[in-house]
Amino acid sequence: MISEPAPRGVPEATVGRLPGYLRALGQFGERGVTSISSEELADAAGVRSAQLRKDLSRLGSYGVRGVGYDVGQLSAQISRELGLTQDWPVVIVGLGHLGRALAGYRGFTSRGFRIVALADQDESVVGEQVEGLTVRTLSDLVASGESIAIGVITTPAEAAQAVADELVAMGVRSVLNFAPCLVTVPEGVDVRHVDLATELQILAFHEQRRALADQVVTDTPAPARTTEGVG
Numbered sequence: 001m002i003s004e005p006a007p008r009g010v011p012e013a014t015v016g017r018l019p020g021y022l023r024a025l026g027q028f029g030e031r032g033v034t035s036i037s038s039e040e041l042a043d044a045a046g047v048r049s050a051q052l053r054k055d056l057s058r059l060g061s062y063g064v065r066g067v068g069y070d071v072g073q074l075s076a077q078i079s080r081e082l083g084l085t086q087d088w089p090v091v092i093v094g095l096g097h098l099g100r101a102l103a104g105y106r107g108f109t110s111r112g113f114r115i116v117a118l119a120d121q122d123e124s125v126v127g128e129q130v131e132g133l134t135v136r137t138l139s140d141l142v143a144s145g146e147s148i149a150i151g152v153i154t155t156p157a158e159a160a161q162a163v164a165d166e167l168v169a170m171g172v173r174s175v176l177n178f179a180p181c182l183v184t185v186p187e188g189v190d191v192r193h194v195d196l197a198t199e200l201q202i203l204a205f206h207e208q209r210r211a212l213a214d215q216v217v218t219d220t221p222a223p224a225r226t227t228e229g230v231g
């Protein structure tokens with residue numbers, strides 16, 4: 001595998017596909033595979049191989065003809081590019097159903113995200129031990145001066161903007177918002193919205209398209225049978 005320094009400015013769309021490549025590489029690595037062709041990796045990640053080669057070339061990675069990519073090296077390079085070689089301290093705000101499920105999710109830790117704080121405003125929740133951490137109020141957390149890189153919002157929509165503002169005020173520059181509303185943040189802060197309902201709506205759209213297409217096929221009258229040459 002040939003690796004050159006990554007050119008600056010990797011497009012967002014490429015960045016969006018890198019976690020998928022990393023996940024696929026991890027699965028190959030677990031099975032003891034040490035080198036992989038672009039076709040195999042593209043198949044596992046669900047993209048076209050030309051797309052994969054283009055994306056990886058943007059990181060300065062080119063497979064070797066007949067050998068492909070080195071699984072370990074490529075994983076390390078993508079991890080570096082995504083900034084996963086360092087630990088990112090995360091706070092979850094809103095310790096209801098979703099917040100608790102995320103707090104217990106082992107996949108964060110194994111991918112370089114350390115949940116270091118939990119916050120809620122409900123007095124019956126503050127002080128509770130969840131996954132080895134004591135739930136605090138956001139103001140207590142701000143007062144502690146702890147360094148937090150990523151804030152995860154799992155409060156009801158009505159509270160999300162105020163929580164985002166507090167997170168930004170305490171120096172958080174990346175926000176992952178699960179509440180079903182848009183939150184705005186100042187320049188220099190990134191916010192990503194996660195909404196499973198949107199994903200379901202997109203699936204419903206495609207499902208409806210397929211159902212309509214099936215209906216057209218069923219409703220189309222069969223071509224009239226020719227009687228030429230009969231009798």
Ligand SMILES: NC(=O)c1ccc[n+]([C@@H]2O[C@H](COP(=O)([O-])OP(=O)(O)OC[C@H]3O[C@@H](n4cnc5c(N)ncnc54)[C@H](O)[C@@H]3O)[C@@H](O)[C@H]2O)c1
Pocket residue numbers: 093094095096097098099119120121122125138154155156157159162163177178179180194195196197
């Ligand atoms: N993105 C998704 O796909 C998805 C999926 C499920 C739920 N959700 C959303 O996630 C959010 C949480 O859902 P849930 O079922 O866990 O709700 P929940 O009611 O069980 O929990 C919400 C928690 O937020 C706390 N809270 C409220 N205001 C707060 C504030 N200002 N500061 C700190 N904590 C505060 C509450 O005390 C409660 O513990 C909701 O907005 C819900 O719509 C999103």
